[in-house]
Amino acid sequence: MKKILILTCLAALLLAVFPVFSQKAAGGDAILGTWYNAEKDARIDITVKNGKYFGQVNWLKNPLDAKGKPKTDVENPDPKLKSRPRLGLVVLTNLQHKSGNKYDKGKIYDPKSGKTYSAQAELANPNLLKLRGFIGVSLIGRTSEWTRYIEPKP
Numbered sequence: 001m002k003k004i005l006i007l008t009c010l011a012a013l014l015l016a017v018f019p020v021f022s023q024k025a026a027g028g029d030a031i032l033g034t035w036y037n038a039e040k041d042a043r044i045d046i047t048v049k050n051g052k053y054f055g056q057v058n059w060l061k062n063p064l065d066a067k068g069k070p071k072t073d074v075e076n077p078d079p080k081l082k083s084r085p086r087l088g089l090v091v092l093t094n095l096q097h098k099s100g101n102k103y104d105k106g107k108i109y110d111p112k113s114g115k116t117y118s119a120q121a122e123l124a125n126p127n128l129l130k131l132r133g134f135i136g137v138s139l140i141g142r143t144s145e146w147t148r149y150i151e152p153k154p
Contacts (some may be wrong), residue, residue, distance in 0.1 A: 001114055028097025029092075030123055033060065034149040043149050044091060052101065055092030057111075075114030086111055095119060108133045117141065 025110050031053055035044050043059040063086075065071050071086040095106030098120075104121035108131065117133035118141075127148040134141025 007073055008100040016036070028103065030101070030126065031095075031103065031129065033099075033120070035146040036149055037146055038144040040147075044146070046092065052071055053092065053106065054090060055095075055098070057089045057091060059086055059121070073111055075111060077114050080111070092119065094119060 004039045010046060029048060031046055032048060033046060034043070035046060035055070037044060039062040042057050044055040045058045046053055046055045048054075051104050063070055073081050073084045073086055073089060076084075082089065087109060089109075091109045091111065095103045095111075100102045101123040102120070103122070104120040106114055106121070108119035109116045110133070117135060118138075119131060119133055120138060121129055121131045124145075127150075129146040129148075130143050131146055132138055132141050132143045
């Protein structure tokens with residue numbers, strides 16, 4: 001009887017502590033993976049380097065321009081960067097995990113306008129990332145909802 005009571009207490013303790021460890025282990029890395037942008041015309045891989053998160057375009061729905069050539073960063077204000085390919089472009093930089101499901105202190109580049117904004121994000125659920133680009137204060141900006149890309153099963 002005493003052994004059953006001890007085993008039950010140990011099991012209860014493990015069940016109570018396990019979610020804390022699993023949540024701590026995941027930390028900010030829950031954002032990692034491949035995401036569709038709001039328009040679903042691009043997919044972005046979010047990776048981590050030195051504790052900061054970066055997003056790079058890995059797929060475009062329409063990768064070619066009107067002349068049949070790979071799209072480039074034509075809207076970029078820097079003439080030297082206008083010829084760089086859109087595919088492979090890093091659009092999210094230095095995003096930092098703040099706490100829980102929130103991220104801040106990043107930069108987001110919009111290749112459709114050629115503008116760079118401050119960025120913060122919130123992982124609303126495992127498959128929905130609310131990414132806010134803004135100038136100055138976050139009240140003046142726009143939130144874009146990215147959805148997680150899930151590899152289709154064959």
